[in-house]
Amino acid sequence: MNGAGGKMQKAAGDLQKIAEELKKLRSAVIFTHTRPDGDTLGGGLALFLALSRCGVRCEICNDSDIPDKFFFLKGIENVKKFPTEENAEAYIAVDSSEEARLGELGEFFSRAKGKRLTFNIDHHISNTLYARFNYVRQCAANCQNIAALIRLLGVETDKDIADALMTGLMTDSGNFSHSDVDGEVFRTAGLLADAGADVDTIGYNVFRRQSAARALLYGRTMSGIRYFLDGRFAVIVITREMLSASGADQSATEGFVDFPLSVDGVEVAAAMLEVNFRRFKISLRSKGKANVNAIAGVFGGGGHILASGCMMFGDAEEIIDKLRYTVSQHLD
Ligand SMILES: [Mn+2]
Missing domain, CATH: 3.90.1640.10 (inorganic pyrophosphatase (n-terminal core))
Known part of the structure; x- marks a missing residue:
């Protein structure tokens, strides 16, 4: 072989x-x-x-x-x-x-x-x-x-x-x-x-297999996908409240970010996992037009061109604003 x-x-x-x-x-x-x-x-x-x-x-x-x-x-x-x-x-x-x-x-x-x-x-x-x-x-x-x-x-x-x-x-x-x-x-x-x-x-x-807790969290998370930049940037947020309400732990969110990226027209997807109060673990994925290693790098993170991550602090809406601005600069 x-x-x-x-x-x-x-x-x-x-x-x-x-x-x-x-x-x-x-x-x-x-x-x-x-x-x-x-x-x-x-x-x-x-x-x-x-x-x-x-x-x-x-x-x-x-x-x-x-x-x-x-x-x-x-x-x-x-x-x-x-x-x-x-x-x-x-x-x-x-x-x-x-x-x-x-x-x-x-x-x-x-x-x-x-x-x-x-x-x-x-x-x-x-x-x-x-x-x-x-x-x-x-x-x-x-x-x-x-x-x-x-x-x-x-x-x-x-x-x-x-x-x-x-x-x-x-x-x-x-x-x-x-x-x-x-x-x-x-x-x-x-x-x-x-x-x-x-x-x-x-x-x-x-x-394929998953726990009932993950399935519940998945449904709640994906029903809240938000789109920005004319549908080219998609964001999901998983709060600590959503985790505890579903009974899932943080590791259950592995792979979540792939779903918003799969949506037609979306070029960059971000999953924001609230790991602590005002502390979010950001996972970024790209279909290829944007380099998410560079985007994560703006916030002190990194990884690969198509898959990267970083930590961000503060209010979820402020973080989304920052991400949206940075993604827009890397998509044009
Ligand atoms: Mn290997």
């Missing part, structure tokens, strides 16, 4: 060499990034299962609470907050462009240098190559790199590994719809489907 029949992005590092080093280990800890997504957990779990099958005593760590949409993954119960294996020979970071991305685990990883073998397997172009052994290849999901690594380890991809890797492919690729989805993504997905990956169960758990 690694490039067979397709163009390969240039990679930093030697995956074959990493596979050889990993096979020699007796113990290892796998590190996944803070506020985990399907790619870091799926890749971490797949590698955990594969290395365990090679006879490597393995741990997998994440510093955050695991979102319950990932509870269906086999082996997820093995994820610990901190490493407990004192004498682990190797630390392996997956899907993390720098040590700080590991959150509280970043300290552990930094301190391991010189004492243990460190590995870094990632797909972000900004990766700082912070480990002794690095493999960084830009692609839609780091699970593509992990899939190739597992093949080099000589471990058969069984259903549990296939489900874990497919979860990373589906989540990081926006369910195979982002602009960086190429033939290799589908070739890897094809092999994982052949190995038993269940896209219906994965899709239901990571994209």
